[in-house]
Amino acid sequence: MDSVREKILDSAGRVFAERGYKSATIRQICQAAEANVAAVNYYFGDKQQLYLETVKQAHRRLSTQFPLPPWAQDASPESKLKGFIRAMLARMIGGKATPWEQQLMLREVLHPTSACRELVEEYFRPQLELLLSIISELLPSDTAAHRRRQAAFSIIGQCLFYRIAGDIVDMMAAADDEHHFTIEQLADHITQFSLAAISNTSPFDDRDNNARQSTSIA
Amino acid sequence: MDSVREKILDSAGRVFAERGYKSATIRQICQAAEANVAAVNYYFGDKQQLYLETVKQAHRRLSTQFPLPPWAQDASPESKLKGFIRAMLARMIGGKATPWEQQLMLREVLHPTSACRELVEEYFRPQLELLLSIISELLPSDTAAHRRRQAAFSIIGQCLFYRIAGDIVDMMAAADDEHHFTIEQLADHITQFSLAAISNTSPFDDRDNNARQSTSIA
DNA sequence: AAATGATTAAAACAACTGTTTAAAACAAGT
DNA sequence: ACTTGTTTTAAACAGTTGTTTTAATCATTT
Structure with a gap:
């Protein structure tokens, strides 16, 4: 056929x-x-x-090959987040030889063509919404929408990095660890890092609009 | 001339x-x-x-145009980290119309050519080392080297994301906030997010090698 | 077996690619 | 003014590109 x-x-x-x-x-x-x-x-x-x-x-x-993970309700938000991160990493750097489908998507992200708008609505946005729903479970309910989104982007960015800069990372790590870069270990780290960041987020510390540079520091 | x-x-x-x-x-x-x-x-x-x-x-x-920030000794590690992050963001998405030099570098990161090795040693690695030195001030001194590096990659990944997926982010945010994506505000968020993650890192929780999937969750 | 329509094949098309050539223009020194 | 060496120019080269054409092949129906 x-x-x-x-x-x-x-x-x-x-x-x-x-x-x-x-x-x-x-x-x-x-x-x-x-x-x-x-x-x-x-x-x-x-x-x-x-x-x-x-x-x-x-x-x-x-x-169809990587449907959005279905464990939506029963599990804890922490385990859901880890599942999401692991699935995302697997899609991006799974099998070492990344499937061409993912490569093509990445090219569209980098240099959007006319084919991009459809991808955003039907592929990227649903994933972002799912991640946002998980994050919402971990943050105070009065957290501003843009802060949740920034948290989501921080998580996605961490995953994307190893896809984007994988070759460079290998060059830098070189001869050093190497075996610390399996999907499972990366998922471990990114989940731990992000959970720590989120759970440590002080909802009152909302510097929101007009950030003063003179207020400085964190 | x-x-x-x-x-x-x-x-x-x-x-x-x-x-x-x-x-x-x-x-x-x-x-x-x-x-x-x-x-x-x-x-x-x-x-x-x-x-x-x-x-x-x-x-x-x-x-020469974006030298490594010099505030190396006196300031607190938190303010140093924020300075580093802000400088990195400025280099990557500064001026809205990104300079071609940065675009070229990014192309080399994505698809390394023979010109790449030199870039890694003379440009990327010094930056990574500086970031690592800042991170080391914030982590327990007995933290494993590979964990410090992963923290560094998590920070770099967050910054790189807005450079890589900037167009897509704009498509998704669309009509929504928009004005939450200034360099200063991104630097605020990424610094806060990363500091929270780092200061919340439990040094004893080192799942190190051979992570068990059955141990699950975070 | 003949005819019809869908599919494949080889060749040709004009436009564009990196690169080379050979002559012109230029500058400086004698 | 002539010579020498460097720089610039227009033209041509051979190879590749997307696309088209024209004829051959195949499968199906009559």
């Missing part, structure tokens, strides 16, 4: 993810798919539309 | 930063520099060497 169209779509995903839109060539894609160059235009019209279809399919695959 | 060579170097920086190595064309660069196409080969040999020179120059400019 892997028709030519589907094989091209799959190869295109890998090539686009690895080389980016401009650098990826139709001939590379078709060679990987064992198809003729003209097949792309026959099935998709042109390169641009092929790319859009590829991004859509990446979104579809990720949504 | 902006000779043809220097004008090409400057234009190349902007074009490489915006379009990437492969997609940037010599004709684009030379047109922006008001020079002949042959000038690149005359002064730099070929495209690859021009790129290497460009990265080196970006490193040089950043190092």
Whole structure:
């Protein structure tokens, strides 16, 4: 059931993810798919539309392959947070050889194209909402919305870092630990770090608008 | 004193930063520099060497334009941390229109080329070491090296996030707050978040190697 | 078996790529 | 004014790009 169209779509995903839109060539894609160059235009019209279809399919695959974790109600918010963080790390740096779907998404995050708006609404925003709901359980109920969101971004940022700067981290760590960078250990650290930060958040210390620089320090 | 060579170097920086190595064309660069196409080969040999020179120059400019903050000894570690975070944020998202030097560096982080190793040793590592020295003042002296490094990565990750996902964040925040994303306010939050996390770190709770998943939660 | 429509294949297209060439323009020293 | 060495220019080169064309192949129906 892997028709030519589907094989091209799959190869295109890998090539686009690895080389980016401009650098990826139709001939590379078709060679990987064992198809003729003209097949792309026959099935998709042109390169641009092929790319859009590829991004859509990446979104579809990720949504089914890594659905939002379901342990929503019974568990403690702490364990939910850890589950969320672990799932996020697994998606991002799982299997060492990161799936092309995730790579493509990252490219869209970095340099949004016309395919991005849909991704935000259907993929990123639901994840953020889930994380926010977990965080809300851990913070005083009167915490301002923007402070919850900043906490969420702090958590996401920690996870994203190892995806973004993984190669650099390896260069810096070099010869040192190395074995401290498994997903499980990273999840441990980020969860512990973030829980400590959140539980230590003083709700009265809301410097909110117009932060004075002269007030300084923390 | 902006000779043809220097004008090409400057234009190349902007074009490489915006379009990437492969997609940037010599004709684009030379047109922006008001020079002949042959000038690149005359002064730099070929495209690859021009790129290497460009990265080196970006490193040089950043190092002089944004030197490592000097308030190293007198201040409290908390204020030092905040200063570091603010400087890092300013470098990354300062001026709204990010300078091409920083964009180029980020490209090297994401997809390291042969120019990367030098950047790591001369630019990234010194910054990491400085951050680690600040963190060490805030943690028990018997804290393992890899835990300090993970704390550092958690802080850097939080800053990097707004650089990486800035466009997406804007898309999500949309119509909502907006004015909560100034550098000063981000620095406030990240500093507060990280200090809370660090000061709440229990040094005895070192799950170190072979983390059991069954032990679960935090 | 013939005919119809969908699919594949090879070749060609014009535009663009990095790079080279060979001659012109320029500057400075004699 | 002539020479020498450096810089700039326009043109051309060979290779690659996305896309199109035209004919061949395949599967299905009549």
